[in-house]
Amino acid sequence: MASKRIGVLTGGGDAPGLNAVIRAVTVKGIQSGYEVVGLEEGWRGLMEKKSRILSLKDVEDIHLLGGTILGSSRTNVAKIENGYEIAKKHLIDMKIHALVAAGGEDTLGVALKLFKEGANVVGVPKTIDNDVNATDYTFGFDTAINRVSEFLEMLRTTTESHRRVMVVEIMGRHAGWMALQGGMAGGAHMILIPEVEVKVNDIVGMVKRRYESGKKWAIIAVSEGAVIPDLMKDVSHSSQLDDFGHIQLGTGKGVADALANAIEYETGYETRSIVLGHLQRGGSPTAFDRVLGTRLGVHVVQMIDEGKFGMMAALKGGEMKAVSLEDAVGSLKTVEKYKYETAKLFFS
Numbered sequence: 367m368a369s370k371r372i373g374v375l376t377g378g379g380d381a382p383g384l385n386a387v388i389r390a391v392t393v394k395g396i397q398s399g400y401e402v403v404g405l406e407e408g409w410r411g412l413m414e415k416k417s418r419i420l421s422l423k424d425v426e427d428i429h430l431l432g433g434t435i436l437g438s439s440r441t442n443v444a445k446i447e448n449g450y451e452i453a454k455k456h457l458i459d460m461k462i463h464a465l466v467a468a469g470g471e472d473t474l475g476v477a478l479k480l481f482k483e484g485a486n487v488v489g490v491p492k493t494i495d496n497d498v499n500a501t502d503y504t505f506g507f508d509t510a511i512n513r514v515s516e517f518l519e520m521l522r523t524t525t526e527s528h529r530r531v532m533v534v535e536i537m538g539r540h541a542g543w544m545a546l547q548g549g550m551a552g553g554a555h556m557i558l559i560p561e562v563e564v565k566v567n568d569i570v571g572m573v574k575r576r577y578e579s580g581k582k583w584a585i586i587a588v589s590e591g592a593v594i595p596d597l598m599k600d601v602s603h604s605s606q607l608d609d610f611g612h613i614q615l616g617t618g619k620g621v622a623d624a625l626a627n628a629i630e631y632e633t634g635y636e637t638r639s640i641v642l643g644h645l646q647r648g649g650s651p652t653a654f655d656r657v658l659g660t661r662l663g664v665h666v667v668q669m670i671d672e673g674k675f676g677m678m679a680a681l682k683g684g685e686m687k688a689v690s691l692e693d694a695v696g697s698l699k700t701v702e703k704y705k706y707e708t709a710k711l712f713f714s
């Protein structure tokens with residue numbers, strides 16, 4: 367038996383590229399003399415000791431696949447009585463020397479706390495939202511914005527044919543990266559993100575100007591978390607919160623639906639809304655996300671070898687670096703105003 371064990375888990379919403387990380391941790395881990403244990407369904411796997419040994423055969427070619435072979439959940443250790451004590455005990459029971467947690471700010475927040483409680487934990491930044499700090503990109507984002515761009519392009523033909531306005535709701539609770547970059551690439555005529563408040567009147571004005579100039583159709587990309595102050599009273603989501611206290615967006619009446627109603631009411635132009643939802647996260651990863659997940663997975667094993675616990679593997683200026691988990695989860699990486707201004711030049 368190999369001398370030491372590495373555990374790996376994937377938490378939060380799945381993101382294309384997770385399997386590339388699992389494969390890389392397993393291959394590099396085994397080559398470095400570790401036994402690799404996959405914990406099932408995020409932190410739940412650790413709390414319930416649901417795990418399996420990963421062999422080279424188990425991870426063969428899985429970087430080509432979306433989702434995560436280990437499953438995921440939004441289980442929050444902090445919500446369980448003596449959760450961190452139990453987590454630490456289970457790591458000892460399972461003889462896991464070091465744990466790799468691949469996730470977004472929630473999963474990485476738990477990883478940091480567990481490290482502070484004395485466990486050897488390292489992180490890998492994952493989320494289609496791209497809102498984790500201290501890394502240039504999170505994996506999953508590239509695949510998701512390629513999907514968004516492709517869907518927006520597909521919507522153009524039907525929207526133009528019917529002379530409609532189409533309001534497209536895109537994932538991104540707190541940060542507008544997906545709507546911004548997917549929208550720029552896919553030719554949205556206006557993009558609305560959580561970081562920049564826009565009034566209904568300004569949106570309606572843009573649509574009217576476009577129609578009056580002879581282009582009698584428009585596509586508006588809107589982040590699910592966008593704030594349109596005079597419209598929020600018409601937005602309602604399921605009252606159920608997840609384990610991390612987030613409301614479940616994409617349920618009930620979202621911002622795209624409310625905005626479409628307002629535009630149609632104010633302009634008289636036929637307006638429809640569509641929620642892209644989980645189609646943005648599904649399917650196989652782009653080459654970029656396969657490679658990024660692989661590089662992060664290899665690097666995080668090197669970090670374990672070097673004892674760099676409480677840290678996260680990150681992409682910085684094209685290179686792999688170890689950054690502090692504290693820097694990664696202290697705040698969210700949101701869209702800077704000047705990046706939105708660049709996109710705005712093309713709103714018309």
Ligand code: F6P
Nearest residue numbers: 379470493494495537538539615
């Ligand atoms: O965190 C990634 C994400 O895809 C968000 O963009 C979205 O708001 C959320 O997950 C959806 O979560 P769920 O799949 O639990 O509904």
